Amino acid sequence: MSSSLFTQDARTTARNAAERRFRACGLAAIVLALAALVWLLISIFSAGAPAFRQAFMTFPVTLDEKALDKEGGRDPAKLSKVTTVSYAKLLALGLKAKAEDLGLETTGMKSKDFAKMISEESAASLRDRVLADPTLIGQTIEFTVLASGRVDGYYKGRVTMKTAVKDKNTSPEQLALADKLRAAGVLDIRFNWGFFTMPDASDKRPEAAGLGIAIVGSFLMMALVLVLSLPIGVAASVYLEEFAPKNRWTDLIEVNISNLAAVPSIVYGILGLSIFINFVGLPQSAPIVGGLVLTLMTLPRIIIPTRAALKAVPPSIRDAALGVGASPLQMVFHHVLPLAMPGILTGMIIGLAQALGESAPLLLIGMVAFVRDFPGGFFDPAAALPVQVYNWTVRGDPGFVERASGAIIVLLIFLLIMNAVAIVLRRRFERRW
Amino acid sequence: MNDMRLTERNVASDTAKMRARKVQVYYGDNHALKDVDVDILDKTVTAFIGPSGCGKSTFLRCLNRMNDTIAGCRVEGEITLEAENIYDRRVDPVQLRAKVGMVFQKPNPFPKSIYDNVAYGPRIHGLTRSKAELDERVEQSLRRAALWNEVKDRLLSPGTGLSGGQQQRLCIARAVATEPEVLLMDEPCSALDPIATAQVEELIDELRENFSVVIVTHSMQQAARVSQKTAFFHLGHLVEYGDTGQIFTNPRDPRTESYITGRIG
Ligand SMILES: Nc1ncnc2c1ncn2[C@@H]1O[C@H](COP(=O)(O)OP(=O)(O)OP(=O)(O)O)[C@@H](O)[C@H]1O
Ligand SMILES: [Mg+2]
Numbered sequence: 001m002s003s004s005l006f007t008q009d010a011r012t013t014a015r016n017a018a019e020r021r022f023r024a025c026g027l028a029a030i031v032l033a034l035a036a037l038v039w040l041l042i043s044i045f046s047a048g049a050p051a052f053r054q055a056f057m058t059f060p061v062t063l064d065e066k067a068l069d070k071e072g073g074r075d076p077a078k079l080s081k082v083t084t085v086s087y088a089k090l091l092a093l094g095l096k097a098k099a100e101d102l103g104l105e106t107t108g109m110k111s112k113d114f115a116k117m118i119s120e121e122s123a124a125s126l127r128d129r130v131l132a133d134p135t136l137i138g139q140t141i142e143f144t145v146l147a148s149g150r151v152d153g154y155y156k157g158r159v160t161m162k163t164a165v166k167d168k169n170t171s172p173e174q175l176a177l178a179d180k181l182r183a184a185g186v187l188d189i190r191f192n193w194g195f196f197t198m199p200d201a202s203d204k205r206p207e208a209a210g211l212g213i214a215i216v217g218s219f220l221m222m223a224l225v226l227v228l229s230l231p232i233g234v235a236a237s238v239y240l241e242e243f244a245p246k247n248r249w250t251d252l253i254e255v256n257i258s259n260l261a262a263v264p265s266i267v268y269g270i271l272g273l274s275i276f277i278n279f280v281g282l283p284q285s286a287p288i289v290g291g292l293v294l295t296l297m298t299l300p301r302i303i304i305p306t307r308a309a310l311k312a313v314p315p316s317i318r319d320a321a322l323g324v325g326a327s328p329l330q331m332v333f334h335h336v337l338p339l340a341m342p343g344i345l346t347g348m349i350i351g352l353a354q355a356l357g358e359s360a361p362l363l364l365i366g367m368v369a370f371v372r373d374f375p376g377g378f379f380d381p382a383a384a385l386p387v388q389v390y391n392w393t394v395r396g397d398p399g400f401v402e403r404a405s406g407a408i409i410v411l412l413i414f415l416l417i418m419n420a421v422a423i424v425l426r427r428r429f430e431r432r433w
Numbered sequence: 434m435n436d437m438r439l440t441e442r443n444v445a446s447d448t449a450k451m452r453a454r455k456v457q458v459y460y461g462d463n464h465a466l467k468d469v470d471v472d473i474l475d476k477t478v479t480a481f482i483g484p485s486g487c488g489k490s491t492f493l494r495c496l497n498r499m500n501d502t503i504a505g506c507r508v509e510g511e512i513t514l515e516a517e518n519i520y521d522r523r524v525d526p527v528q529l530r531a532k533v534g535m536v537f538q539k540p541n542p543f544p545k546s547i548y549d550n551v552a553y554g555p556r557i558h559g560l561t562r563s564k565a566e567l568d569e570r571v572e573q574s575l576r577r578a579a580l581w582n583e584v585k586d587r588l589l590s591p592g593t594g595l596s597g598g599q600q601q602r603l604c605i606a607r608a609v610a611t612e613p614e615v616l617l618m619d620e621p622c623s624a625l626d627p628i629a630t631a632q633v634e635e636l637i638d639e640l641r642e643n644f645s646v647v648i649v650t651h652s653m654q655q656a657a658r659v660s661q662k663t664a665f666f667h668l669g670h671l672v673e674y675g676d677t678g679q680i681f682t683n684p685r686d687p688r689t690e691s692y693i694t695g696r697i698g
Contacts, residue, residue, distance in 0.1 A: 246504055316541035320604070322502060324554040324611055325531030335543060
């Protein structure tokens with residue numbers, strides 16, 4: 001008599017139990033991974049989100065002729081001798097006048113205290129504006145300034161009345177006045193476009209630090225990596241996969257490409273330093289060197305997935321093409337490459353994304369230098385996004401920690417965009433037949 | 434095997450289109466073909482029969498040098514196409530394959546539209562001068578492959594979306610479109626129903642007017658129906674080669690006889 005299907009025998013029960021255990025383990029692993037991801041995102045976004053908002057103050061400033069141009073000749077040479085200190089004084093006076101106009105209480109506030117509420121960066125931008133248009137001297141203009149890092153931090157929770165007591169860069173009175181100015185509409189908190197457009201700022205001015213040069217630098221380097229590594233990587237892969245004889249030499253090359261993909265990225269930095277800077281004599285900190293180093297690093301990481309994509313194209317398609325009399329080159333370009341395209345693009349974008357997030361090799365070729373001027377091309381000094389993150393995290397002012405997290409968010413957004421592009425391109429090239 | 438038509442078979446031509454002498458093929462250390470001598474006659478259908486793994490496909494692939502693409506495959510001996518050795522160093526296999534077309538054992542359409550599949554050969558060889566001419570060539574090839582009526586309304590849909598048998602006929606149309614001088618067909622009907630098989634056999638018969646056709650088949654009936662010459666392969670040897678009528682009615686070698694009567698396979 002055969003056993004009933006309604007009762008399970010011992011082997012079946014054991015097998016089912018094993019499957020349940022395996023599923024539970026898999027689920028636990030996924031939950032753990034998701035929890036880690038969520039934790040990471042929460043910590044980055046809570047630390048970095050404030051970087052995208054910034055406290056600004058707008059008030060009239062009288063550009064006193066006596067302070068800026070004693071002789072009244074508007075001689076550019078003489079005007080440019082006037083330092084930011086004089087402009088900072090004018091700004092402080094303007095803010096003080098505005099507060100008094102509004103009838104706000106300013107007891108305990110010296111004019112130095114007013115100056116401390118304003119970012120030092122704003123004096124420099126006022127000076128730039130006057131030098132560009134000397135006719136402004138003698139007039140009173142509405143001017144928008146960055147609030148100092150401490151006032152800004154007060155609205156982001158970094159600075160409190162308590163910490164302000166001991167802080168020589170601010171005082172509870174300043175913060176109290178800031179609150180009143182905010183109520184009066186002089187101080188407001190807005191989206192911080194400057195975070196994307198402004199260059200890095202010195203240690204004491206976190207409120208003025210932006211990613212402008214880092215974004216430009218990273219963009220230049222990525223463009224170079226794309227332009228160099230796509231054709232070289234695809235050509236190398238196609239040659240190795242479709243044309244090269246299979247012998248000991250190609251085996252050796254294959255093993256070495258895999259090894260190169262695993263070489264720590266900082267080694268590429270050392271290589272770049274010795275070859276491109278010391279030997280070829282290219283300038284330090286320049287995107288050209290960064291791009292070349294990242295290209296070297298990215299090439300093996302592109303060749304490997306590209307070869308895998310080429311291998312995945314069924315051999316019968318190659319036979320079909322050769323069978324109707326296509327040359328090997330026609331076979332590759334008409335049939336194999338189009339079919340491998342989705343895989344190649346995915347590998348390409350992943351390689352680029354890794355290059356975008358790479359900081360170690362760039363540190364060695366001087367991309368860590370403090371750069372204030374936007375690069376005019378590949379040979380001018382520039383910064384890079386991941387290096388900027390590193391740069392800001394090692395600075396003392398807590399304002400920079402917030403900037404660093406903000407920069408990480410920008411980096412993540414760029415990576416997301418690149419992945420989205422990869423998905424769109426893959427969809428476009430993927431044939432559903 | 435007592436097909437009436439066998440007796441009225443006569444070979445249309447006696448000139449050898451392709452000639453193989455002492456052909457040896459090695460896959461690494463595996464000696465897959467030994468001392469094969471065959472003449473493929475012009476305007477004739479030649480059938481290769483034999484048990485699985487005996488080297489039929491291997492020999493077929495020697496005739497258009499598709500074996501070149503297999504790593505470790507070595508061909509010795511001499512194969513000529515119109516008295517020119519195709520393994521000569523001056524021969525470009527690409528040019529050879531345009532003259533000696535091939536239909537593979539497994540259907541392998543390009544992942545492109547039906548139209549593009551058939552038009553590919555004429556396009557890369559520059560066989561047509563205008564779009565209209567190309568359209569015409571595509572239609573004619575699909576008609577010859579007995580596929581036109583089924584696909585004429587969806588020429589732009591993917592070739593891989595066809596059924597297995599339709600795909601095989603598409604591959605035949607693709608091979609025919611380049612008008613090769615010799616057409617090699619490796620089990621072209623193994624995925625076809627009897628109706629399509631009959632149509633393909635008709636096509637083969639029609640192609641005979643202009644080309645040589647070499648067909649590998651596991652169906653004795655098919656070999657008997659379509660071919661004028663038959664070659665029987667066994668374990669890498671060419672056991673017997675002769676007129677189809679003679680092979681099927683009066684085989685000289687006992688191995689041939691046991692195979693066609695179904696005793697070895
Ligand atoms: N690519 C290859 N690499 C190594 N050995 C091969 C290869 N192709 C075929 N062979 C060997 O060569 C011999 C002949 O194979 P072939 O494919 O020619 O047989 P066949 O007669 O076409 O068989 P079938 O009727 O099953 O298609 C077999 O022993 C096979 O193992
Ligand atoms: Mg075969």
